Amino acid sequence: MLVPSGPADFKHLFAIALGPASLGGYGNKPHVIMVSVTSVKPEFPHxxxxxxxxxxxxxxxxxxxxxxxxxxIESVDHVQKMVDQAVWQARESCSPELLARIRQGLKTSSRVPRYVKKMLD
Structure with a gap:
């Protein structure tokens, strides 16, 4: 989905990488883990x-x-509210293969915060 983020609230593509699920430390309501997608720029490491x-x-x-x-990490209720209010815009779903790669990256990337890695265990 397209979500306003960054300094000018530019809309970035986010993928729901995990969930809905009950996530440790976030209560009993279902939540999702969302990750953003950004363009590769040859002059910057990625x-x-x-x-x-x-x-x-x-x-x-x-x-x-x-x-x-x-x-x-967003509650399902919040995600639905943002989409219903057209603040966030749903886009096409990822292919099952792409979603699997995004999820695998949550496990393998050294840049995933430690608290998120603990949720994945």
Whole structure:
């Protein structure tokens, strides 16, 4: 989905990488873990845990990567509210293969915060 984020609330593509599930430390209500996707820029290093080539998702027009450093943990209720209010915009789902790669990156990327890694155990 497209979610306003960053300094100018530019809408970035986020994927729901995990959930809905009860996540430790977040109560009994179901939550999701969301990760953003950003363009690969040759002049900057990027996390190679999950690179998405242009065209692998309809919204991706440039080679991109999953930015695991700042995952968002959101309640399902909040996600639904943001979509219902058109603050966030749902986009096409990832293919099962791409979703599997995004989830694998949560396990393998050294940039995933420790508290998130603990939730995955």
């Amino acid at each position: 996390d190679a845990a999950c690179v998405i080539m242009a065209g692998e998702h309809p919204f991706i027009t440039h080679d991109s990567y999953v930015y695991y450093r700042d995952p968002r």
